[in-house]
Amino acid sequence: MDQSIPKNDFIGHEEHAPAAKRSFLFARPDHKTGIVSWLTTVDHKRIGFLYGITSLFFFLVGGAEALLIRTQLAFPNSTFLTAQTYNEMFTMHATTMIFLAVMPLSAAFFNYIMPLQIGARDVAFPRLNGFAYWVFLAGAIILNVGFIAKSGLPDVGWFGYAPMTAKAFSSEFVGDMSTDLWVMGLQVLGVSSIIGSLNFLVTIINMRAPGLTMMRLPVFTWMTLFTAFLIILSFPAITIALVEVMMDRNFGTHFFEVSGGGLPILWQHLFWVFGHPEVYILILPAMGVISEILPCFARKPLFGYPIVVFSGAVIGFLGFGVWSHHMFTTGMGTVATAAFALATMAIAVPTGVKIFNWIGTLWKGHLMMRTPMMFALGFVWMFMFGGFSGIMHSAAPADAQQQDSYFVVAHFHYVLIGGSIFALLAGIHYWFPLMFGRKVSEFWGKLSFWVIFAGFNITFFPMHFLGLNGMPRRTFTYDGNMGWNSGNLIATIGAFILGIGIAVYFVVMVYTYFKGQKVGRDPWDARTLEWSIPNPPPAHNFDVTPKVHARDAFWYEKNNKAEVEAEKAKQAADDEAHGGIHMPSNSWFPIITAAGFLIGALFFAGHNTFDHTMSDLLGKDIHGWGVMGAIIGGVIMFFGAWMWSVEGPGGYHLHPTKADGDDAASSH
Ligand code: HEM
Ligand SMILES: [Cu+2]
DSSP states (O other): OOOSOOTTOOTTGGGOOOGGGGOOTTOOOOOOSSHHHHHTOOOHHHHHHHHHHHHHHHHHHHHHHHHHHHHHHSSTTOOSSOHHHHHHHHHHHHHIIIIIIIHHHHHHHHHHHHHHHTTOSSOSOHHHHHHHHHHHHHHHHHHHGGGTSTTOOOOSTTTTOTTTTSGGGSOSGGGOHHHHHHHHHHHHHHHHHHHHHHHHHHHHHHOOOTTOOGGGSOHHHHHHHHHHHHHHHHHHHHHHHHHHHHHHHHHOOOSSOGGGTOOHHHHHHHHHHHHHHHHHHHHHHHHHHHHHHHHHHHTSOOTTHHHHHHHHHHHHHHGGGOGGGGOGGGOOOHHHHHHHHHHHHHHHHHHHHHHHHHHHHHTTOOOOOOHHHHHHHHHHHHHHHHHHHHHHHHSHHHHHHHTTBHHHHHHHHHHIIIIIIHHHHHHHHHHHHHHHSEEOOHHHHHHHHHHHHHHHHHHHHHHHHHHHTTOBTTOSOOOTTSSOHHHHHHHHHHHHHHHHHHHHHHHHHHHHHHHSEEOOSOTTOOSSGGGGSOSSOOTTSOSSOOOOOSSSHHHHHHHSHHHHHHHHHHHHHHHHHTTSEEEOOOOSHHHHHHHHHHHHHHHHHHHHHHHHHHHHHHTSOOOSHHHHHHHHHHHHHHHHHHHHHHSOOOOEEEOTTSTTGGGOEEEO
């Protein structure tokens, strides 16, 4: 390996010392394959893959919970589930779908695709990226330990309304850890989301390829940026609220306890100040995916690119000013109600603008009706439908009828499944060839689309009528002569059809991963930079730092081959003069620090339960062991963070453009 010191090397050059000096106790691992390489990975694509697999797993868990709910509601006066289990199921279903399925599946795309779209070799802080994933996994585990723990699962709804989270509403059994699990689980997930978002933010601002100005940024990357902003600005509200409810439950404070002068309504404000932007955190990435797929399969540039971008910003901004439309029926007073109604209606404007731009993109396009396109068109139709019912309940008097009825359930499933999930399923189809070098069979892909599309509409369309006929949300059963029987039965049948569609989708994906048709680079003839590299992408992404000349960067490359080739040769020589490509080493400390988080938060939530269980097992009274566990978790966390900060930058060089090819790697 060339040991000459390159000029202009990155900071941290000192670390390129001879191996002996680096045989420090915690030398960074450099495994390229095997389980250790996954546990210590800092590669944005691998981390994206981990997010993807984990979120799809929880998507199936949340789906199973949904089927239990729908089975219970299929017939009146059903006793399939108890009221308690029903409450646990709808709490876990919503919490799981929002925080463990849709958000992390979006994060999977942010991780995998965004750096490729901007021509970067990784995110700005690769170890922090790994850490965000492991902390997410810790939060997911905390939320779900109720499946095996004696206290049971959280049963307070995904919105955790006060006073249901108060101690007085918890079962007597050892202080009821289930609500604490919900509180700590969400808190830990929030840490992960904020860390991840800061990373994406810095990456997009700082690590764009030369020539990639903001107004040339692919729309998916723009939506990643807006989502990151929304997360960073909205999560602090829920963080505070969760700290307060945690203190109410564990330290006898009275933030939300009426008996002590607390205000349950305060919880709703704090929750929805987070909760409303959260629904845009769920939909903006979907809008980004759709804005990539439609132009590609309509063979046209995106219609009104700047407007699509700016309307995303407007949606994000307005999203912060409408939280109280979730509270119209709490009696806020006329001025507040009128103001929030108007602000909510205003959101329909930028949302509608986006839809017009998508239709403008399709207009007179040469449409290729491949599977990703089918899912994308399904998105446009159903998202629009969900938007309409949203506008309906933005009118406060109408909402007084619809609030807490199945009409709202229909609305948010049209935007969340018809919107977010359809777009993410479209994205998986679209980027699958890039990630794995294989393509899904069009027949099976389209079949799963139609089954999912039909199942979804059969399930949720009747819910509009159930709601308008007065069927309340969150009810575990109903009487047979309310007129809700057939609507519920149809919805349940639809849910199983939807489940079958999802099952087909998954089987097809797994089959394709192992046996699908192999495809070459750029199978869709796409526009954006991620398609300019081989599939699956190499660890260093780009052999040569790409240079961007136009908005649809890769289309430009394809149309100006000679010029771009010459530039690439020059750039390759330039990269080489700077010592080749520098890549970061793996690290153990993200996962160790996250393990500290898991242990600490789990023991904190369950310290009473733990002490009681141990007392039972040992036959004598034990106190303080649970708290001790929480402290040990904290110590592991600080140990991990400290070692992380001193382990050094590590790293290795690659010379992919030299004659000896991709293997010319050397680590320092
Ligand atoms: C034109 C755009 C939209 C408008 C005007 C709108 C309006 C509303 C209003 C007024 C409510 C409160 C209804 C009630 O509880 O009585 C609501 C509830 C809800 N919306 Fe939307 N919405 C829009 C788009 C979205 C999107 C894009 C999502 C998610 C991706 C979403 C998800 C939800 C959810 C989850 C709830 C129920 C929350 C709960 O009570 O648990 N909405 N929407
Ligand atoms: Cu809202």
